[in-house]
Amino acid sequence: MTAVLSTHGLLARYGDFQALYGIDIELHQGEAVALIGANGAGKSTLLRSIMGLLPVGREMVRLHGDPVGGTATDRMVQKGVAIVPEGRRLFTGMSVEDNLRVAIDQAARMGAKGGWTLPRLHQLFPILKEKARTQVQSLSGGQQQMVAIGRALLCQPRVLLCDEISLGLAPKVIREIYAALPEIRATGTAMIVVEQDVGLARSASDRLYCMLEGRVTLTGRSAEITREQIGKAYFGAGHGVV
Numbered sequence: 001m002t003a004v005l006s007t008h009g010l011l012a013r014y015g016d017f018q019a020l021y022g023i024d025i026e027l028h029q030g031e032a033v034a035l036i037g038a039n040g041a042g043k044s045t046l047l048r049s050i051m052g053l054l055p056v057g058r059e060m061v062r063l064h065g066d067p068v069g070g071t072a073t074d075r076m077v078q079k080g081v082a083i084v085p086e087g088r089r090l091f092t093g094m095s096v097e098d099n100l101r102v103a104i105d106q107a108a109r110m111g112a113k114g115g116w117t118l119p120r121l122h123q124l125f126p127i128l129k130e131k132a133r134t135q136v137q138s139l140s141g142g143q144q145q146m147v148a149i150g151r152a153l154l155c156q157p158r159v160l161l162c163d164e165i166s167l168g169l170a171p172k173v174i175r176e177i178y179a180a181l182p183e184i185r186a187t188g189t190a191m192i193v194v195e196q197d198v199g200l201a202r203s204a205s206d207r208l209y210c211m212l213e214g215r216v217t218l219t220g221r222s223a224e225i226t227r228e229q230i231g232k233a234y235f236g237a238g239h240g241v242v
């Protein structure tokens with residue numbers, strides 16, 4: 001079966017600094033894949049490379065088998081890939097609804113079709129209806145994250161890239177946000193979830209990739225990989241179990 005999204009020997013640099021050294025990953029329809037690894041392992045760089053935010057070779061990223069590496073970000077969104085970026089990047093000074101309408105208008109301009117509407121999103125995160133007129137900077141971190149996820153969903157993605165959506169949030173809020181992911185997958189959307197919390201990453205994914213210093217050091221089914229394997233892959237051989 002052709003992967004929805006795949007990378008092939010993906011290399012990425014920031015000037016002279018090489019951040020990724022030949023990354024091969026695959027994501028299949030409706031699948032959730034977790035990307036774990038210590039700070040600086042290259043997880044965000046991988047998502048940014050897929051999204052066209054860093055220059056990469058055309059053959060290094062494939063969408064349904066078609067080479068798309070280096071495609072501009074708005075074109076990637078048009079092709080059905082959306083990102084929930086680290087730090088959320090909402091439009092401050094605008095209400096929740098206006099933030100979401102930016103995505104609705106963008107999707108309409110691109111001719112993107114799918115099942116995500118404002119009422120559907122309000123079912124997923126009811127607080128977004130209650131806070132529709134509230135300026136996003138007045139929301140809690142968890143509510144802001146829900147807006148960021150909503151904004152990505154309203155682009156009608158077939159592939160959703162989530163970059164550390166639990167960062168800085170209370171455990172109860174993290175549970176609430178992660179509880180929404182199976183509903184999103186049920187619509188057929190595949191997702192890559194970058195997550196620092198290994199337990200959370202495992203429970204939210206079918207498969208995982210562990211990265212270390214710009215390379216994939218471990219991959220397999222999340223339920224089958226042992227803590228010891230993850231510990232070695234996370235810190236390099238010779239280190240203890242996480």
Ligand SMILES: Nc1ncnc2c1ncn2[C@@H]1O[C@H](COP(=O)(O)OP(=O)(O)OP(=O)(O)O)[C@@H](O)[C@H]1O
Binds near residue numbers: 019
């Ligand atoms: N804009 C940049 N310019 C130069 N180097 C960068 C830049 N962004 C990231 N890097 C470097 O690239 C490497 C990978 O960073 P990246 O942010 O992808 O890691 P990460 O696994 O997502 O970690 P984190 O959990 O801290 O976000 C790190 O060594 C980082 O310092």
